[in-house]
Amino acid sequence: MSDNNNAQGQLDFDYIVVGAGSAGCLLANRLSADPANRVLLIEAGGRDNYHWIHIPVGYLYCIDNPRTDWRFRTEPDPGLNGRSLIYPRGKTLGGCSSINGMLYIRGQARDYNHWAEVTGEPAWRWDNCLPDFMRHEDHYRLDDGGDADPEHKNYHGHGGEWRIERQRLKWKVLEDFADACVEAGIPRTRDFNRGDNEGVDYFEVNQRSGWRWNTSKAFLRTAEKRPNLTLWHSTHVMALEMSAGEKPRCTGVRVERPGEGELTANASREVILSAGAIGSPQLLQLSGIGPADLLREHDIPVVADLPGVGENLQDHLQIRSVYKVRGAKTLNTMANSLTGKARIGLEYLIKRSGPMSMAPSQLCLFTRSSEEYKHANIEYHVQP
Numbered sequence: 001m002s003d004n005n006n007a008q009g010q011l012d013f014d015y016i017v018v019g020a021g022s023a024g025c026l027l028a029n030r031l032s033a034d035p036a037n038r039v040l041l042i043e044a045g046g047r048d049n050y051h052w053i054h055i056p057v058g059y060l061y062c063i064d065n066p067r068t069d070w071r072f073r074t075e076p077d078p079g080l081n082g083r084s085l086i087y088p089r090g091k092t093l094g095g096c097s098s099i100n101g102m103l104y105i106r107g108q109a110r111d112y113n114h115w116a117e118v119t120g121e122p123a124w125r126w127d128n129c130l131p132d133f134m135r136h137e138d139h140y141r142l143d144d145g146g147d148a149d150p151e152h153k154n155y156h157g158h159g160g161e162w163r164i165e166r167q168r169l170k171w172k173v174l175e176d177f178a179d180a181c182v183e184a185g186i187p188r189t190r191d192f193n194r195g196d197n198e199g200v201d202y203f204e205v206n207q208r209s210g211w212r213w214n215t216s217k218a219f220l221r222t223a224e225k226r227p228n229l230t231l232w233h234s235t236h237v238m239a240l241e242m243s244a245g246e247k248p249r250c251t252g253v254r255v256e257r258p259g260e261g262e263l264t265a266n267a268s269r270e271v272i273l274s275a276g277a278i279g280s281p282q283l284l285q286l287s288g289i290g291p292a293d294l295l296r297e298h299d300i301p302v303v304a305d306l307p308g309v310g311e312n313l314q315d316h317l318q319i320r321s322v323y324k325v326r327g328a329k330t331l332n333t334m335a336n337s338l339t340g341k342a343r344i345g346l347e348y349l350i351k352r353s354g355p356m357s358m359a360p361s362q363l364c365l366f367t368r369s370s371e372e373y374k375h376a377n378i379e380y381h382v383q384p
């Protein structure tokens, strides 16, 4: 891979991938696996060489940090008593996978089947997506061949780039919570990722040996030596270049590069927009693809009037309920003194375990809010 931060005259490619986040790193890897493809991967953020990206607890220092986060704010929301929230979005190689919670949850089969139904695209069906998930997985429960649970092989892969591990902790308070769920009729699940995620258990995480496993490590490093993959990081894509005529085509991208100003890179085959849930619709709108009235308001010439672009974002807001517990080991009891903090640091240094290796949530519970639901419709995160 040529990681140049100057264009060196080369501006013509077969494929241009916009955004080196979760999707972009994987796509750049797969496309450049064919040496005949000249692939350009463009990322607005810098390299993922900030130590807090890689130490799991570091998400606390990456969120709202200009080195790793776009630092978006929502508009004040009447539904949130007029509050404006911080809206983290990764801005570095790996994108959100460099700052996220590392929790490995695929979603429910019925979600995928619903997408297939509403889009009319059968590729979205759970059964059709499952082989793709399995192909890129490296699941710890198959490290020893997976004999302990032969069914696991029907849902998970081994030897792929995307590492999944168990969390490196087991606390009594979490076990007690899980036992209480079982008493209440909620089963202990073996796996949240088999299509029906109802149950309680520890989250599995995208980590390797106590370090965050982001998509840059997983998918870019392996592609690094390929001469047909070019990476431009710290490079902002300003707009898509669209051809004129009745059926406009995207032919490339206009970028702003440090020290070089504006350039146009051309794609003879495809431009792949993987700039995330905020970045992708924003780029489409800036390129004249979106609700015509809105575009005109901003003096953007309309290429295609598509009212859905930039609308209907759904996200998973959480309600935080806090309870006091006595006589239990929690993060608070461990971190409320200098010696406690030193012990936490030492544990991570020596064993790569303990609170510094922790994802933001440890235990997960999916259940139904009432009997009338056939599938889980509510999720709890337990964070003692």
Ligand SMILES: Cc1cc2nc3c(=O)[nH]c(=O)nc-3n(C[C@H](O)[C@H](O)[C@H](O)COP(=O)(O)OP(=O)(O)OC[C@H]3O[C@@H](n4cnc5c(N)ncnc54)[C@H](O)[C@@H]3O)c2cc1C
Pocket (backbone or CB within 6 Å): 018, 019, 020, 021, 022, 023, 024, 042, 043, 044, 045, 063, 088, 089, 090, 091, 092, 093, 094, 095, 096, 097, 099, 100, 101, 102, 103, 104, 105, 235, 236, 237, 238, 274, 275, 276, 277, 279, 280, 283
């Ligand atoms: C704080 C947080 C916690 C999360 N926790 C979890 C979790 O525990 N488990 C889970 O499964 N999911 C989690 N998610 C969600 C998950 O990380 C995202 O859904 C996923 O990473 C999105 O991947 P993406 O490729 O669509 O976008 P991103 O990973 O956001 O990638 C988009 C990339 O495009 C770049 N980009 C954007 N605009 C431009 C531009 N104009 N020019 C150049 N580059 C651009 C961005 O900098 C970014 O690197 C979390 C997300 C956040 C923010």
